[in-house]
Every structure is written in C-alpha cells, then in structure tokens.
Amino acid sequence: MIGGYYEKILDIDLSTKSIKEINLEEEVLRKFLGGRGLGAWYLWKRVRRGEDALGPGNVICLMTGPLTGLPLGRTALVSKNPLTNGIAHSTAGGNFHQELKFAGYDGLLITGKAEKPVYVLINDDEVEIKDASALWGLSTHETIEKLKKIHNDPLLRSICIGPAGEHMIRYACVVTEYWCVYGRSGLGAVFGSKNLKAIAVRGRKGFPIKDKSKLKEALNIWMSFLQKQAATVRSIRARFEEPYLVTLFGKIGQQGVKNNQEAYSPEAWRLGSFQHDLRHWVRHWSCFGCPIHDKQIGVVRYGPYAGTMVVGPGYEPTSALGPLCDLFDAEALMYFVDLADEYGFDAVGLGRVIAFAMELYQRGILTRDDLDGIDLRWGDPKGMKEIIEKIVKREGIGDILAEGVKRASEKIGKNASRYAIHIKGQEIIGRDLRSDPEAALGEATANRGADHLQGTTREEQFSAALVDSLCLCFYHAVFRRCYEHVNLYSKILNLITGWRTSPDELMKVGERVWNLERCFNVREGLTRADDTLPYRLFYEEVPSGPTKGSKIDREEFERWLDRYYEERGWDKQTGIPTSEKLRELGLEEVDEEISQIRVKFSKK
Ligand code: SF4
Structure with a gap:
C-alpha cells in the first residue's frame, strides 16, 4: 500500500x-x-x-x-x-x-x-x-x-x-x-x-498509512511550518483584511469600476476591511484541522439586509459585486455575496455579467424593454436583485445573460463584445490589469480562462499546478510563492507515501500537469489566438487617477507571448507544446494525438 x-x-x-x-x-x-x-x-x-x-x-x-x-x-x-x-x-x-x-x-x-x-x-x-x-x-x-x-x-x-x-x-x-x-x-x-x-x-476509515510514526513526523514538520505561515497569512486574511485589497487597488488605480470603464475609486474604502471589521465581524472559522483559522464569519446587524451572514467576503466577490457594478454599500454587498452563494453562482462571473449588462444599458445597447422593464442603473441594489432573479430562472433577458458575457455579447450584437470583459470566455475578476502587464499575461495564458491565481512565470504557474495536484491550500503556500516551499512538500510527501521524490521531480509534475491541460485545450481547438485580452485592455486608456493613460500595448503583448512560449518549449506560431517537450514530460500518448493537430496547422 x-x-x-x-x-x-x-x-x-x-x-x-x-x-x-x-x-x-x-x-x-x-x-x-x-x-x-x-x-x-x-x-x-x-x-x-x-x-x-x-x-x-x-x-x-x-x-x-x-x-x-x-x-x-x-x-x-x-x-x-x-x-x-x-x-x-x-x-x-x-x-x-x-x-x-x-x-x-x-x-x-x-x-x-x-x-x-x-x-x-x-x-x-x-x-x-x-x-x-x-x-x-x-x-x-x-x-x-x-x-x-x-x-x-x-x-x-x-x-x-x-x-x-x-x-x-x-x-x-x-x-x-x-x-x-x-x-x-x-x-x-x-x-x-x-x-x-x-x-x-x-467516512470512518481514517487516513491511509501503515507507519504511524512517519505520519506523526510529517505532521510535526507541517504544523511547525504552518505556525510560521500563520502570521503572514493572517496579516493578509484575518479580520476582513482581504477586502482591504479593494481599498488598495481603488487608491492606486487598479480596481475596475463600472465594468472597468474606470480604474480609480476613492470610494472603495467603503467596502474595505476596516468597515467589515467594525460592523460585521463575529468570529473566525477554519477548514478541517487547519490551525491558521483565518476565515471570518460576518453578520449584517441592521438595515434592510439585517441577518445576512457570510464568510469573508473575499476580494474576488467584493470587487466583482461591488465596484464593478459601482456598488459601495457594504451591507448590500454582503447581501449579494450571500445570495450568490445560496443560488450557487460564481460571484465573479455574476458580478461581471451584471456590470456588463449595466454598461450596455448605460450605452443604450440594451433598453429597459430589452431588460424586461428593469431599470438597471449603476450601483442600484434594486436593479441588481431583479436581474439576478431573471438570470437564476433563465427568464427573458436572464436567459441570455445566463450564458456569460462572451456568448451574451454575441447574441446581443451591436458591438456589445467591446464591453465583454473575459478571457477565453471566462469572466475576469474585478481588478484592472491595464497598469500591470505581467499579471495580464498570466491571466491571458492560464489554462482555465481568466485566472488571477496561477501567476505568470514558469515557477509560479507550474507550482500552482503542483499545489492543486497535492490538494494543498494556496494560503498555506502563500499564493504564488508556492515554489519556495517545494523542498518541504517533497519531505512530507515522501514520509507519507514512502516514495523518494525530489523537489525537482515535484516541479516536473507541475510542468506536466500544465502541459497536459494545455494539450486538452489544444485538442478542443484553442490556440495562441485565444491567449489574448479583451478589447478594453488593449484599446481604451484608464481615464483618470494614478494609472491614467495606461493600457496594454498589443504589439508588445505579442512579443511577451513569443517569449512565454519559448520559455515553455512550445511552438511560437500556434502555442502548441512541442513533441520534444511532451516526450520529455512522459506524455508520449498525449503527443501522439497532438501531433495530428500539428500536421493540420502545418498544412494551413
Ligand atoms: S485551509 Fe486555507 S482557507 Fe481553510 S482555514 Fe486554512 S488557510 Fe484558511
């Protein structure tokens, strides 16, 4: 065993x-x-x-x-x-x-x-x-x-x-x-x-390991690591620290507001940690056995949303259902985050879709009739609630918006795709990336579509895939710096499994997984052309604030992509992993199928 x-x-x-x-x-x-x-x-x-x-x-x-x-x-x-x-x-x-x-x-x-x-x-x-x-x-x-x-x-x-x-x-x-x-x-x-x-x-069978002394040793090493990490993680996460990012990004001009028409928001502090800490915090909570214990349970205590209870809310739902929709009412935000969870929406996708529909309404692309009578004004909780009810039942306009911004913009036409903020069809989080080209490249190249968690460099992306394959928490690894802890992961893994896996072999697992995911996408028809950014990020400058004038230079972006593919051993023209790379990673079976796609590309 x-x-x-x-x-x-x-x-x-x-x-x-x-x-x-x-x-x-x-x-x-x-x-x-x-x-x-x-x-x-x-x-x-x-x-x-x-x-x-x-x-x-x-x-x-x-x-x-x-x-x-x-x-x-x-x-x-x-x-x-x-x-x-x-x-x-x-x-x-x-x-x-x-x-x-x-x-x-x-x-x-x-x-x-x-x-x-x-x-x-x-x-x-x-x-x-x-x-x-x-x-x-x-x-x-x-x-x-x-x-x-x-x-x-x-x-x-x-x-x-x-x-x-x-x-x-x-x-x-x-x-x-x-x-x-x-x-x-x-x-x-x-x-x-x-x-x-x-x-x-x-389940009642317990953790599968024969040598309990090895389990004890692994746990001792892991727990002392976590005690050290706790201070760092808690300084980021504890007591509603995470929404602090909304305040920070709002101040430095990196917070998308009104579907990223703006990136500077002096109002963002209204959704920040201090407000939550003061008004909502009840207690901390933890995932199974985790000593970091950094999840914050909060309750709205007064007003029309009294009784709403959520964990967090984290940066992603806060920024998507808040500033992206021009909503700066902390209690209303808690209500919408809770509603998204209860209905089972990805809060980022939902916030982005509502913001997209609000912008189309602002521009007259969608009229009140198109919206089934909803007055979908920026920052209005009433309109937000009404449109969510339409979406969740796929009623009227809700049926179109239920498809996500990419498909909805194609159905609506009238240049709506210019305001659809997504990568490969997946909605981007609330942050404005126009003044952070490195992060923009990371999001554009992530395998599951827009993704702020994978990082940009080889080390970041491969170690993110490794951490998710080991099923570790990103907060334990302190986000994208997971690669700094690979020695520790291999030590624990070897104690538990009885293997002798080196840190380099573990990083190879991350690289193998990243390449395999890429090949899945390639087999489904995704190529270099899909590693791109929405229109607004390339062609509309940030209009005000500290990052005024920022946008991503398209030609430079293409040069970064060239370098990105070269560094990974992928073909620059197509973004397809080379045969040498796949075989080096032990993915011969995958390479056989991908080689047929390479042939098709070479004939074009
Ligand atoms: S496992 Fe991760 S998310 Fe859960 S309490 Fe621990 S640090 Fe927080």
Missing part, C-alpha cells in the same frame, strides 16, 4: 446507474499525484474531442490528493469548461475532502446524465445513487442541511449546486459547507447538466 492513497476511485455512470471501482496505478499517481493533475489525466482519457461540456459525455473528476485527510487538504474538481470549452478546474477546502478520503476513495469520476435529479451518497463502502427530487430547487445551504436531516447524521458532509447550477447557468459554482466554493469554471452547470444535485459522504 502507498501511504496517503487508498489506490482506488469510483467510476459512476448516471445514465446506466452503474457504480464501479477503478484501481489506481502507482505510475499514474507518481506522474500526476492527485487533485487537479489526476483529474486532468482522466479528463484527457475520457472526454472525446468536441464533446459538449453540458452533455452526458463530459466527465466530472472529483479528486483528493495524497495529503488529503491531514490538516492541509482539499479536493479538486476537474471537467470540461462550459464557458471556455477548454479545461475546468477548481479546488475547495471546508470539511468535505477528508470525509471522502476516510470513506476509502481517492476520488470519483461521474459521467452520463440521470433521468431525474439525483445525489450520490457514499457511506464508507456503500455507494448509492439516490432520488434528489426533495432537494431540487433548494438553495445550497438548505441542501446541505436537508441532507443531514434526511440521513439523520450531523457529520454527513456534502458538496452541492443551487438553482443556478440546476438551470445550467454557465458560471454556476459548486458549494460545500460554510461557504467554501469550487468557484470558477462553471462546474455547477456541469453538475446541473447531469441532473446531479449533490455528493454526500461519510
């Missing part, structure tokens, strides 16, 4: 109701580790080219990592992305991941489509597909609570979708307990397309 793994995953077909176990090979585990990497491998093997992301042929890969179950783990969801048609991946903490590992599984593959709404129930070795008609239509937190009641088990842990996922809103997310979300990539829509409401798990 390899420590850290049960060496098996579940293979569930919702169409045929079949449930099987697949044994994992050590060679595959060493190559991809788990989480995002193992998910990408199964996605590559299982999903045929051109498969509809919202069709039964798409696969949901839910994977743990070798360290999941220790006080540091998460799970990763990987699938085909309904926004970009490329790869989708997202990780979440909370307290679901350890339960899946303790039930004796390293992950799940879910394919097909159930005839009626269902959920998957895993109770150690008992795995069932259950009728979810009593859950369909419920909000995410209602679903999680109801599942506990149905099974009379307060320790049953679940991930689920809300009404947004049920209606296949392309930017729907998957939610787990206490506001932890698999936010980006439209994974909630993929669940909805399969009539899959939830996955509920109860």
Whole structure:
C-alpha cells in the first residue's frame, strides 16, 4: 500500500446507474499525484474531442490528493469548461475532502446524465445513487442541511449546486459547507447538466498509512511550518483584511469600476476591511484541522439586509459585486455575496455579467424593454436583485445573460463584445490589469480562462499546478510563492507515501500537469489566438487617477507571448507544446494525438 492513497476511485455512470471501482496505478499517481493533475489525466482519457461540456459525455473528476485527510487538504474538481470549452478546474477546502478520503476513495469520476435529479451518497463502502427530487430547487445551504436531516447524521458532509447550477447557468459554482466554493469554471452547470444535485459522504476509515510514526513526523514538520505561515497569512486574511485589497487597488488605480470603464475609486474604502471589521465581524472559522483559522464569519446587524451572514467576503466577490457594478454599500454587498452563494453562482462571473449588462444599458445597447422593464442603473441594489432573479430562472433577458458575457455579447450584437470583459470566455475578476502587464499575461495564458491565481512565470504557474495536484491550500503556500516551499512538500510527501521524490521531480509534475491541460485545450481547438485580452485592455486608456493613460500595448503583448512560449518549449506560431517537450514530460500518448493537430496547422 502507498501511504496517503487508498489506490482506488469510483467510476459512476448516471445514465446506466452503474457504480464501479477503478484501481489506481502507482505510475499514474507518481506522474500526476492527485487533485487537479489526476483529474486532468482522466479528463484527457475520457472526454472525446468536441464533446459538449453540458452533455452526458463530459466527465466530472472529483479528486483528493495524497495529503488529503491531514490538516492541509482539499479536493479538486476537474471537467470540461462550459464557458471556455477548454479545461475546468477548481479546488475547495471546508470539511468535505477528508470525509471522502476516510470513506476509502481517492476520488470519483461521474459521467452520463440521470433521468431525474439525483445525489450520490457514499457511506464508507456503500455507494448509492439516490432520488434528489426533495432537494431540487433548494438553495445550497438548505441542501446541505436537508441532507443531514434526511440521513439523520450531523457529520454527513456534502458538496452541492443551487438553482443556478440546476438551470445550467454557465458560471454556476459548486458549494460545500460554510461557504467554501469550487468557484470558477462553471462546474455547477456541469453538475446541473447531469441532473446531479449533490455528493454526500461519510467516512470512518481514517487516513491511509501503515507507519504511524512517519505520519506523526510529517505532521510535526507541517504544523511547525504552518505556525510560521500563520502570521503572514493572517496579516493578509484575518479580520476582513482581504477586502482591504479593494481599498488598495481603488487608491492606486487598479480596481475596475463600472465594468472597468474606470480604474480609480476613492470610494472603495467603503467596502474595505476596516468597515467589515467594525460592523460585521463575529468570529473566525477554519477548514478541517487547519490551525491558521483565518476565515471570518460576518453578520449584517441592521438595515434592510439585517441577518445576512457570510464568510469573508473575499476580494474576488467584493470587487466583482461591488465596484464593478459601482456598488459601495457594504451591507448590500454582503447581501449579494450571500445570495450568490445560496443560488450557487460564481460571484465573479455574476458580478461581471451584471456590470456588463449595466454598461450596455448605460450605452443604450440594451433598453429597459430589452431588460424586461428593469431599470438597471449603476450601483442600484434594486436593479441588481431583479436581474439576478431573471438570470437564476433563465427568464427573458436572464436567459441570455445566463450564458456569460462572451456568448451574451454575441447574441446581443451591436458591438456589445467591446464591453465583454473575459478571457477565453471566462469572466475576469474585478481588478484592472491595464497598469500591470505581467499579471495580464498570466491571466491571458492560464489554462482555465481568466485566472488571477496561477501567476505568470514558469515557477509560479507550474507550482500552482503542483499545489492543486497535492490538494494543498494556496494560503498555506502563500499564493504564488508556492515554489519556495517545494523542498518541504517533497519531505512530507515522501514520509507519507514512502516514495523518494525530489523537489525537482515535484516541479516536473507541475510542468506536466500544465502541459497536459494545455494539450486538452489544444485538442478542443484553442490556440495562441485565444491567449489574448479583451478589447478594453488593449484599446481604451484608464481615464483618470494614478494609472491614467495606461493600457496594454498589443504589439508588445505579442512579443511577451513569443517569449512565454519559448520559455515553455512550445511552438511560437500556434502555442502548441512541442513533441520534444511532451516526450520529455512522459506524455508520449498525449503527443501522439497532438501531433495530428500539428500536421493540420502545418498544412494551413
Ligand atoms: S488557510 Fe484558511 S482557507 Fe486555507 S485551509 Fe486554512 S482555514 Fe481553510
């Protein structure tokens, strides 16, 4: 037995109701580790080219990592992305991941489509597909609570979708307990397309390791590392520090306001940490076993939104549902962040879509009639609430906006695409990138579409893929500086698994996963032309504030892309990984398929 793994995953077909176990090979585990990497491998093997992301042929890969179950783990969801048609991946903490590992599984593959709404129930070795008609239509937190009641088990842990996922809103997310979300990539829509409401798990087998002394040693090393990290992470995150970024970016001219028509916001402090700290903070909360304990629970205590309770809110939902929509009312913001979670929306996607619709209304591209009578003025909570209700039910204009800004702009026409702020079809977070070209390049080249978490350099991007494959929390690794801790990861991994994996080999795993994801995108038709930025970032200067006059120089951007591909061993013309690179990474099987695409390009 390899420590850290049960060496098996579940293979569930919702169409045929079949449930099987697949044994994992050590060679595959060493190559991809788990989480995002193992998910990408199964996605590559299982999903045929051109498969509809919202069709039964798409696969949901839910994977743990070798360290999941220790006080540091998460799970990763990987699938085909309904926004970009490329790869989708997202990780979440909370307290679901350890339960899946303790039930004796390293992950799940879910394919097909159930005839009626269902959920998957895993109770150690008992795995069932259950009728979810009593859950369909419920909000995410209602679903999680109801599942506990149905099974009379307060320790049953679940991930689920809300009404947004049920209606296949392309930017729907998957939610787990206490506001932890698999936010980006439209994974909630993929669940909805399969009539899959939830996955509920109860595990009692514990963490898989034979030599308990090694486990103790690994935990001692890890905990003393986390104690040191805690001060840094807490200084960033604790006591609503994260929304401080809204204040900071607003001041320095890097906060998108009114769908990035502006980037300077002296008003942003109204949503900043100090306001939350003073008015909303109740207590801290933590994912399973994490000593950093940095999640902040806040409650709105007075006014029309009194009683609203959320964790955070983090920078991303704050900036998207706040300044992007010109909303600077902290209590209204808390309400919309909570609503997004309850309905199961990715708050970034939702905020960006509302801001896009507001700008089209401002410019007369969408009229009040087009908006089904909604007066969608900047910063007006009433209009925001009304448009969210339309979107979540796919009613009228809501049906178009449910498709995300890229597809909606194509349907609306009238030059609306100039105001659609996305990369590869996935909406960009609220930050304004025009004065930070390095970050813009990172977002443009990320495999899942617009993505502020992957960094730009080789070290940053490969170590981000590594951290997600080990299923570690980004905050433990202090964001993009994960590569500084690879020695530590290899030490812990070797103690747990019994392997002798060097830090260099681990970084190779990150590079392999990054290349495999790129190849998945290439097979789906994405190329260099998709590694680009929205019109506004190239052609409209920031109009005021400290970054006034900034925009991304298009020609220079193309030169950066050349260098980016060269550094990774990819072809400059197409952005396709070379045969040498794929073979160096042990991806021969992938190279065979990609070589046919290279031939097509060379004939063009
Ligand atoms: S650092 Fe925060 S987000 Fe990460 S595992 Fe700990 S409590 Fe969860």
